[in-house]
Amino acid sequence: MKLFDVVLIGDFRFPGGTSVATAHEIRALAGAGMSIGLLQSNSEILRLPRPMHPLIRACVTNDQAVVIPTDEKNVEAKLCFLHNPLVFTTHPKSMPKLRFGRSILVAHQSHTDRNGLPYYDAAQVHAICEQVTGGQVAWAPISPVVRLNLKETAPAIPLLNADWHNIVFPEEWAKDRATPLKPHAVIGRHGRADKDKWPATRREILTVYPDDPNIEVRLLGTGDYLQRVMGKFPENWTTYRFGQMEPQQFLKTIDFFLYYHHPDLVEAFGRTVIEACASGAVAILPPHFETTFGEAAIYRPAEEAVETALELHGNWQRFQRQSKRASRLIAELHGPTHHVAFVRRLLGNPSLGKITADSSGRQSNMIKKEIPMKAVSSIHLANPAFDVVIVADMRSPGDVGLRISHEIRIQHAHGFKTALVHVPSGRTKARAVRGEIHACVRDGMAQVLTPSDSVSAKLIVIHGP
Numbered sequence: 001m002k003l004f005d006v007v008l009i010g011d012f013r014f015p016g017g018t019s020v021a022t023a024h025e026i027r028a029l030a031g032a033g034m035s036i037g038l039l040q041s042n043s044e045i046l047r048l049p050r051p052m053h054p055l056i057r058a059c060v061t062n063d064q065a066v067v068i069p070t071d072e073k074n075v076e077a078k079l080c081f082l083h084n085p086l087v088f089t090t091h092p093k094s095m096p097k098l099r100f101g102r103s104i105l106v107a108h109q110s111h112t113d114r115n116g117l118p119y120y121d122a123a124q125v126h127a128i129c130e131q132v133t134g135g136q137v138a139w140a141p142i143s144p145v146v147r148l149n150l151k152e153t154a155p156a157i158p159l160l161n162a163d164w165h166n167i168v169f170p171e172e173w174a175k176d177r178a179t180p181l182k183p184h185a186v187i188g189r190h191g192r193a194d195k196d197k198w199p200a201t202r203r204e205i206l207t208v209y210p211d212d213p214n215i216e217v218r219l220l221g222t223g224d225y226l227q228r229v230m231g232k233f234p235e236n237w238t239t240y241r242f243g244q245m246e247p248q249q250f251l252k253t254i255d256f257f258l259y260y261h262h263p264d265l266v267e268a269f270g271r272t273v274i275e276a277c278a279s280g281a282v283a284i285l286p287p288h289f290e291t292t293f294g295e296a297a298i299y300r301p302a303e304e305a306v307e308t309a310l311e312l313h314g315n316w317q318r319f320q321r322q323s324k325r326a327s328r329l330i331a332e333l334h335g336p337t338h339h340v341a342f343v344r345r346l347l348g349n350p351s352l353g354k355i356t357a358d359s360s361g362r363q364s365n366m367i368k369k370e371i372p373m374k375a376v377s378s379i380h381l382a383n384p385a386f387d388v389v390i391v392a393d394m395r396s397p398g399d400v401g402l403r404i405s406h407e408i409r410i411q412h413a414h415g416f417k418t419a420l421v422h423v424p425s426g427r428t429k430a431r432a433v434r435g436e437i438h439a440c441v442r443d444g445m446a447q448v449l450t451p452s453d454s455v456s457a458k459l460i461v462i463h464g465p
Contacts, residue, residue: 001074005034006343007100008065009132010083011043013050015243016192017271018084018108021166023055025081028167028336029343030064037068037077041092041132043084072096078347080133084108085125088132095132102346103133106164107141110149110266122154140164143269143292144439161444162412166271167339170331173278175252177323185313186216187306188254191272193223193242196265199302202229207302208260212236215306220250247272251279255319256309258284260302273297274334277326282319284308294436295402296326329406338413345415385456387416389449392463393425394433400463405436407461412445419457421449 006029012019026036038060040052051057059065068075073096080100082088086109105126112118129137140160141147150157180186187209191197199205205226209217211234219226222239233239240250251257257276261267273293276283283297284305290297300308312319332338388411392404411418420441422433433441440446 001076002037002066002068002072002096003035004037004066004075004077005029005347006079006081007037007039007068007075007077007098008081008083009039009041009087011046011087012038012040012052012056013042013046014053014084015050017166017269019053019056021108021271022083023053023059024167024169024336025339026056026059026065027169028339030059031336032340032344034343036065037075038065039068039075039095040070041087041095043087044090045086068096070094070096074099076100078102079343080104081106082129082132082137085111085120085122088125088128089120091128092132098132098134100133100135103129103135103137104160104346105129105137105139107139107146107150108268110146110268111153112149113264113266115264116153118153122150122157126157142166145266145288145292146268149266161442162342163443165334165338165342166269166274167334167336168274168278168330170278170327170335173248173251173275174327175280177255177280177320180313180316180319181253181255182216184214184216185256185309186218186254187256187258187309188218188220188250189257189259189272190220190247190250190275191242191259193221193225195225196262197221198226198229198262199260200262202231204260204302205230206234208258208305209237210234210306215310218250218254220245220247247275248279251276251281254281255313256284257281258305258309260286260305274330277330278334280323280327282309282312282322283326291435291439294329294406296329298322332410333406333413341413341415385417386419386447387411387458389419389421389457389460390446390463391421391423391460394420394422394437395424396434396463401434402436404463405434405440408437408440408446412440418446419449420446 008022010022012022029036060067071094075096076099078101080103082103082105085105085107109119111120111122126137138158138160139150140163141150142164144163147159147163150159199208209219213236215236217237219237220240221242223241259270259273269292270289273283273285277296285293285297285299286302287299290299298308390404390407396404408418441448
């Protein structure tokens with residue numbers, strides 16, 4: 001019998017973000033002293049023979065994980081993580097007898113695209129995962145985007161209260177950004193060459209990655225699709241096919257990371273964004289990414305992206321402020337320490353992963369698109385004992401609201417119990433709590449008190465005036 005702290009089940013041949021994320025998670029957990037087993041499950045997507053992803057293979061070579069033969073008789077672990085719903089659209093052909101204390105499917109992929117067309121059958125995937133593990137399975141969305149998509153299109157799927165955060169090792173990506181790389185702006189992006197990773201038309205592509213001799217465009221991840229759409233590439237473009245250069249090295253050659261994709265794509269996360277931010281490049285993204293990356297990026301419609309990059313290139317102090325802010329947030333929310341703490345709480349504190357759907361499959365009343373102010377100030381907790389109490393107008397616009405949400409997430413990641421006291425101010429006209437703060441409450445990262453509660457806490461933080 002094989003015994004592990006954590007067993008990962010997935011298709012470890014995937015060439016993109018899922019495998020890169022998995023390799024980073026293995027390194028983080030192994031570095032924390034956890035034993036890790038890998039069970040390969042071939043997906044229907046990769047039909048041709050393909051080797052294990054080199055980063056995951058390196059983890060095995062370095063004794064950070066063990067590949068479990070599929071003919072092993074019995075495997076036990078405290079935790080099982082099944083990676084990516086697309087792997088489990090069909091039942092694996094061969095698996096050992098498995099016994100897990102807890103099983104979680106990491107939802108790297110949204111359920112449907114923007115037109116409502118499904119990438120997979122969520123109910124079928126869920127049933128297969130429970131058959132494979134022999135027990136109940138909860139889903140962990142990798143972003144608020146995936147969570148909302150699942151809630152709206154597959155409401156019977158049980159979700160963890162907390163999202164799964166992809167991680168990087170920030171020190172491996174960091175670059176000094178004391179000065180611009182060149183007298184002119186250098187913009188670019190890296191990622192897979194798939195059609196859905198690019199804007200839909202040649203005109204839209206050139207809006208973000210312009211044919212302009214005064215701007216240098218560097219692209220890692222070009223391929224046949226982009227070549228067909230563009231014909232001849234502009235002379236100010238420097239292009240590399242996917243895999244031709246390591247992303248760490250590539251990101252050191254650009255100052256601005258601009259990522260705009262096909263309008264039909266529901267981007268589940270965007271691992272390349274946290275890699276770019278960790279490198280110190282300033283990320284400029286479409287506005288819909290704000291719920292995922294918060295203050296780590298700048299959000300503009302496509303037609304304003306290049307202009308924004310030029311403005312920052314001309315004001316390097318502003319560039320540096322944004323670069324440093326993003327690097328700090330990525331280290332706090334997407335560094336290995338965050339992931340290890342998350343997994344340790346799953347191992348020792350079942351309340352973190354409490355399922356938000358009841359037995360009938362309906363979403364519980366705590367899940368709402370926004371919390372009316374009346375509801376926020378009427379919840380009473382019988383035993384208010386907290387590490388941190390935050391007192392503020394939870395409707396606060398701009399940086400204040402974002403700062404509060406980031407404080408909650410960081411405190412939660414380090415195991416601190418946080419409470420919120422909403423004190424309305426006359427300056428704020430909004431009626432609803434900031435979405436970012438509501439998401440923290442919804443995900444079990446903070447609890448809500450009324451101003452009349454008797455509160456005991458180690459630290460009280462007041463956001464004023």
